[in-house]
Amino acid sequence: MSILETATDTSGTGPAVESEKVLRIAKHVRGLLEELGLDQTDPHLRHTDVRVAKMYLEMFQGLDEGAEPQVTTFPNDEDYSHMVMEKDIPFYSLCAHHLVPFYGKAHIAYIPDQRIIGLSKFARILDFYARRPQLQERLTEQVVRYFEEELKPRGAMVVIEARHLCVEMRGVKKPGVMTVTSALRGAFHDKAVREEFLDLLRHT
Ligand SMILES: [Zn+2]
Structure with missing residues (x-):
């Protein structure tokens, strides 16, 4: 047949x-x-x-031609100069080494300069880079780089917490282990700015 x-x-x-x-x-x-x-x-x-x-x-839709999110930016008319954060954004990806899922939450923040973006775009950008064979380190870096290049903000920071089934189901077999990665740009090199990020993250 x-x-x-x-x-x-x-x-x-x-x-x-x-x-x-x-x-x-x-x-x-x-x-x-x-x-x-x-x-x-x-x-x-x-x-x-x-x-x-x-x-x-x-x-693996993120690999498709033209799948890159079309992100419209807006002028920062209010001259907002503080942190904008989307936290606990869920995502699913597949590890490039074993093609089994890794999944968790991303926390993304930036401090605008001339331009701002719609809040729903945070998740769009994350999904675009998650929908391909991926490494958590690279995903973290690609998201922060996207913000840096498209928005030219004063700073940007991404933290990703994820569980990797290749660590939990096979190999060392350690269920529940959380892998945390972070990447930052610009103003987030300042310790006080990073502390504000962590404060917002803790605040529910
Ligand atoms: Zn793996």
């Missing part, structure tokens, strides 16, 4: 027309399952190849 016949959509309305890319990825997933000795006629594995292919394409 060809993959086109086996691939049905989840609505159950009939065979789905899968993109060439989904079918190419699905073929590799089938090869992997085959090497692992799995019976792909089992009802639970029958469409796993296509499901996994679609899932990867969804989780």
